Amino acid sequence: MNNQExxxxxxxxxxxRGPYAGPLVVGAVILEAEPIEKTDPELSFFWDNLTDSxxxxxxxxxxxxxxxxxxxxxxxxGWVSAEELDKYGLSASLKLATRRAVKQILAKKxxxxxxxxxxxxxxxxxxxxxxxxxxxxxxxxxxKSVSAASIIAKVARxxxxxxxxxxxxxxxxxxxxxxxxxxxxxxxxxxxICPEHRQSFRPIREIxxxxxxxxxxxxxxxxxxxxxxTPATHLEHGKRAENATAEYLIKHGHKIxxxxxxxxxxxxxxxxxxxxxxxxxxxxxSKTNSIEGTPLVRITPQKKSQMRYAAxxxxxxxxxxxxxxxxxxAASVTGEEYTVDFFELAE
Numbered sequence: 562m563n564n565q566e567x568x569x570x571x572x573x574x575x576x577x578r579g580p581y582a583g584p585l586v587v588g589a590v591i592l593e594a595e596p597i598e599k600t601d602p603e604l605s606f607f608w609d610n611l612t613d614s615x616x617x618x619x620x621x622x623x624x625x626x627x628x629x630x631x632x633x634x635x636x637x638x639g640w641v642s643a644e645e646l647d648k649y650g651l652s653a654s655l656k657l658a659t660r661r662a663v664k665q666i667l668a669k670k671x672x673x674x675x676x677x678x679x680x681x682x683x684x685x686x687x688x689x690x691x692x693x694x695x696x697x698x699x700x701x702x703x704x705k706s707v708s709a710a711s712i713i714a715k716v717a718r719x720x721x722x723x724x725x726x727x728x729x730x731x732x733x734x735x736x737x738x739x740x741x742x743x744x745x746x747x748x749x750x751x752x753x754i755c756p757e758h759r760q761s762f763r764p765i766r767e768i769x770x771x772x773x774x775x776x777x778x779x780x781x782x783x784x785x786x787x788x789x790x791t792p793a794t795h796l797e798h799g800k801r802a803e804n805a806t807a808e809y810l811i812k813h814g815h816k817i818x819x820x821x822x823x824x825x826x827x828x829x830x831x832x833x834x835x836x837x838x839x840x841x842x843x844x845x846x847s848k849t850n851s852i853e854g855t856p857l858v859r860i861t862p863q864k865k866s867q868m869r870y871a872a873x874x875x876x877x878x879x880x881x882x883x884x885x886x887x888x889x890x891a892a893s894v895t896g897e898e899y900t901v902d903f904f905e906l907a908e
Contacts, residue, residue: 567594569634571666572706573659574679576614576714578651580739581749581765582732582758583722585641585654587684588714589662591634591673592706607632611708613701614715626716629709636709637665638717647761659684679707729755756862802846802894803830809892809901815840818882824874827867831892832875839885841872842903846894860891865906 569591577585595608607628614622629636639662641654649657659678663685676693678684679700685691700707719738726734732748732755739745739757741764749758749768758765807817815833822829831842843860860868868889876883889906 568675569594569673570704570706571663571673571676572679572700572704572708572710573662573676573684574701574707574711574714575655575658576711576718577739578655579741580759581741581745581762582734582755583643583725583739584718585646585651585658586714586718586721587639587655587658587662588636588710588712588717589639589659589666590629590636590706590709590713591666591671592632592709593634595705603628604632608705611705611712613699613708614711616702617712619719622712622716622719625709625712629713633709635666635669635671636713637662637669638714639663639665643757643759646759650761655682656684656686660688663690677704677707679711725757729757760861798846798848799844801899802892803844805894805899805901806842806844806892806903807831809903810835810840810842813903819875822871822875824871827871829868829871829875834882834885837886838888839876839882840888840890840905841868841875842890842892843868844892844894846899848896860906865889868906 571589571591573587573589575585575587577583607625610617610621610625617625639658639660641649641658641661645657646654663676675695676685676690677695677697677700679697681696681698683691683694683696685694697703697707701711702708722738723735726732731752733744734757736742737745746764749765750771754760754765754769760766760769803820807820810817810831810833813835815835817831817833818839819832820830822832829841830844831840833840833842843864845860872887872889876887891904891906893902893904894900895902
């Protein structure tokens with residue numbers, strides 16, 4: 562790397578750490594050293610207005626983002642989706658988004674002498690670049706390349722939220738870009754969540770918990786007596802949870818017709834019939850009765866789609882049941898007593 566003056570800095574900043582919905586985006590920008598004479602009005606505007614993106618109007622940010630693309634030696638954004646953020650957690654997601662952005666910068670083979678990250682955490686730790694990093698709180702207001710990184714990340718993320726607002730117009734994403742405003746909270750209470758919401762964030766979990774209790778105010782509960790069963794492995798807990806659910810279903814008039822039905826991509830734990838219905842039930846076990854253990858949280862839209870596919874696969878190959886009304890269901894089984902809460906899943 563080039564250690565001679567003037568320093569060529571790779572600036573890094575993130576946007577979207579705190580919203581309830583949408584992706585996390587990290588910007589990375591390399592700028593030339595600031596020109597001594599800025600005779601070009603456009604260039605002068607560019608350098609004079611680079612600052613923390615939060616201090617700029619949306620119109621000015623958009624204009625500057627275009628100029629960054631024009632004047633930067635290299636620029637890139639690294640993205641982590643809401644689904645990935647739920648999977649990996651916020652800390653790991655910040656590292657992942659940073660490394661995705663930097664990977665794109667390195668591919669452009671532009672030399673730089675220092676990396677400045679806004680904040681106090683080195684998201685490039687345990688990489689070959691970690692010793693080139695300087696951590697600087699408020700760097701987006703102090704270092705031009707970091708300011709530029711904050712601007713391109715903010716503009717890119719805001720544009721994304723405007724686009725998804727067309728798909729989910731009820732939430733007003735184009736106005737609050739996913740942050741927890743009063744209008745966003747009201748929309749969540751009225752419409753529930755969408756796939757762009759971060760289910761690992763406490764406010765979203767609370768909304769989901771509240772709606773679950775409203776939707777199923779008095780779930781039927783069944784306790785299976787364990788009477789000092791031997792300690793169980795995770796696999797054994799799962800099997801006992803399935804047995805408890807089967808016992809619950811039989812007690813409530815179901816006939817179990819299949820267990821652990823498998824397709825190439827998915828498995829349905831229990832299939833049962835009752836009256837004119839056929840139930841395809843996913844069983845989830847957790848040691849404690851918390852929001853993380855409820856079907857509404859643990860059965861994602863993707864999993865429901867897989868359940869539908871597996872249910873249709875079963876019906877296609879078991880003609881005797883095709884006249885029944887198919888229903889997706891979930892059993893949340895908790896604790897050492899294997900307490901069963903059973904729910905039909907809304908379409």
